[in-house]
Amino acid sequence: MILAKNPSRQDWGKLTQRPALKQQNLNQLVNEVFQAIREEGDRAVLSYTKIFDKAEVENLKATPEELAGAGDKISEDLKAAIRLAGANIEKFHRAQTPTVVEVETMPGVKCWQETRPIERVGIYIPGGTAPLFSTVLMLAIPAQISGCKDIILCTPPDKNGQINPAILFAAHYAGVTQVFKVGGIQAIGSMTFGTESIPKVHKIFGPGNQYVTAAKQRATQLGVAIDMPAGPSELLVLGDDTAKAEFIVSDLLSQAEHGTDSQVICIVKTPSLIPKIQEELLNQLPSLPRKEIARKAIEHSKLILMEDDQDCLDFINEYAPEHFILCVENESFYLNGLMNAGSVFIGNYTPESAGDYASGTNHTLPTNGFAKSFSGVNIDAFCKKITFQKISEEGIKRIGPAIEFMAEAEQLKAHKLAVTKRLLSL
Numbered sequence: 001m002i003l004a005k006n007p008s009r010q011d012w013g014k015l016t017q018r019p020a021l022k023q024q025n026l027n028q029l030v031n032e033v034f035q036a037i038r039e040e041g042d043r044a045v046l047s048y049t050k051i052f053d054k055a056e057v058e059n060l061k062a063t064p065e066e067l068a069g070a071g072d073k074i075s076e077d078l079k080a081a082i083r084l085a086g087a088n089i090e091k092f093h094r095a096q097t098p099t100v101v102e103v104e105t106m107p108g109v110k111c112w113q114e115t116r117p118i119e120r121v122g123i124y125i126p127g128g129t130a131p132l133f134s135t136v137l138m139l140a141i142p143a144q145i146s147g148c149k150d151i152i153l154c155t156p157p158d159k160n161g162q163i164n165p166a167i168l169f170a171a172h173y174a175g176v177t178q179v180f181k182v183g184g185i186q187a188i189g190s191m192t193f194g195t196e197s198i199p200k201v202h203k204i205f206g207p208g209n210q211y212v213t214a215a216k217q218r219a220t221q222l223g224v225a226i227d228m229p230a231g232p233s234e235l236l237v238l239g240d241d242t243a244k245a246e247f248i249v250s251d252l253l254s255q256a257e258h259g260t261d262s263q264v265i266c267i268v269k270t271p272s273l274i275p276k277i278q279e280e281l282l283n284q285l286p287s288l289p290r291k292e293i294a295r296k297a298i299e300h301s302k303l304i305l306m307e308d309d310q311d312c313l314d315f316i317n318e319y320a321p322e323h324f325i326l327c328v329e330n331e332s333f334y335l336n337g338l339m340n341a342g343s344v345f346i347g348n349y350t351p352e353s354a355g356d357y358a359s360g361t362n363h364t365l366p367t368n369g370f371a372k373s374f375s376g377v378n379i380d381a382f383c384k385k386i387t388f389q390k391i392s393e394e395g396i397k398r399i400g401p402a403i404e405f406m407a408e409a410e411q412l413k414a415h416k417l418a419v420t421k422r423l424l425s426l
């Protein structure tokens with residue numbers, strides 16, 4: 001990890017930078033794949049799947065038998081764990097169900113707002129280096145609760161052209177309507193344009209690597225909404241001498257193992273934690289199956305000594321981490337001042353993995369500083385709000401003159417007349 005001791009504010013820019021592929025090259029590739037899919041549909045999808053996933057896929061769509069039979073291929077313990085996580089995710093998201101807002105803004109002028117589900121949603125499930133079946137729960141359960149009619153799932157096939165059975169089981173369990181064996185840019189392109197096999201959707205959800213994230217951002221320019229840019233995982237931990245180095249390092253590694261472009265930042269408030277963290281990293285990293293990935297991510301990650309509370313808080317808000325672990329005595333100072341973060345984990349016994357899998361909160365979260373302007377996935381993301389108004393005769397008499405004056409002042413005569421005619425009729 002890159003070590004920085006009480007860095008000056010001028011140096012924060014470098015410390016808050018994320019590792020990223022060159023955006024121009026990424027965008028060029030996305031445009032090329034998108035154009036091929038728009039022109040050639042499934043043929044292009046299958047061809048890019050061969051190039052990027054090294055997989056020959058016969059039928060892009062998983063059959064009902066594949067979905068129903070997936071449960072036989074995974075252990076009962078895993079199925080029970082998925083159901084436990086699913087129940088918690090359902091509880092937390094169902095509690096977010098929006099209520100009808102109804103206000104009589106003045107006598108005879110009734111306004112209200114109702115919620116409707118987005119009818120057809122696409123959910124992307126990462127599967128490049130690890131089959132993230134937990135993401136199926138995070139996206140399909142809130143989609144179901146919101147009442148989305150079609151839930152289309154895309155995930156990369158393995159080298160044999162198959163989808164991991166835990167992803168299929170979770171999809172079946174969470175009520176996904178159709179599953180497709182396609183990943184990366186080609187998955188996002190397919191859901192953006194629609195192909196012979198894969199339906200076009202109204203909104204695309206889900207995390208992914210930098211290719212997926214760049215493709216989602218392009219989709220927004222082509223008329224398809226997205227949840228947010230949810231790219232390579234990141235974590236910021238803040239610890240004082242009440243924090244345990246062993247736990248902190250296990251959390252840092254949990255996000256570092258996602259990908260070489262993951263980034264973790266550890267801010268310590270006391271110098272004595274620095275050697276403990278460094279030692280723990282040496283202890284814990286070598287035994288991880290994904291140590292090579294985690295090591296690369298750790299190389300560009302940062303260990304920062306910052307002793308002043310206000311500096312720490314300002315740095316955290318500037319970085320806007322996807323995940324923030326807070327392990328300090330004066331936790332309320334940070335909780336009250338926190339402005340930008342995807343999801344927060346408080347105290348020594350709240351590992352970040354809890355939110356990744358089973359506490360109930362959503363793990364699809366904004367990265368790369370987008371926590372400054374985006375929320376993580378929640379029920380609202382699957383819904384639209386429609387506003388209604390009904391004005392009585394009494395109401396139009398009261399509100400009408402104000403509308404006439406405003407329309408006149410904007411030099412929009414037809415707007416004014418729409419009111420005047422009604423007032424004259426009364």
Ligand SMILES: NC(=O)c1ccc[n+]([C@@H]2O[C@H](COP(=O)([O-])OP(=O)(O)OC[C@H]3O[C@@H](n4cnc5c(N)ncnc54)[C@H](O)[C@@H]3O)[C@@H](O)[C@H]2O)c1
Nearest residue numbers: 126127128129156183184207208209230232233258364365
């Ligand atoms: N922010 C969040 O909420 C969140 C949640 C979970 C996971 N993640 C992140 O999702 C990512 C998952 O990444 P992944 O790679 O394992 O799976 P992925 O499914 O996102 O990407 C795999 C696909 O990328 C494409 N691809 C790979 N190399 C390519 C290349 N050179 N050119 C073109 N396309 C290429 C392939 O089509 C492949 O199917 C990780 O970065 C992880 O940190 C983020």
Ligand SMILES: N[C@H](CO)Cc1c[nH]c[nH+]1
Nearest residue numbers: 132134135233234356363
């Ligand atoms: N930490 C990821 C979000 O950045 C989510 C995840 C899924 N599985 C394990 N982790």
Ligand SMILES: [Zn+2]
Nearest residue numbers: 233254255356
């Ligand atoms: Zn994770």
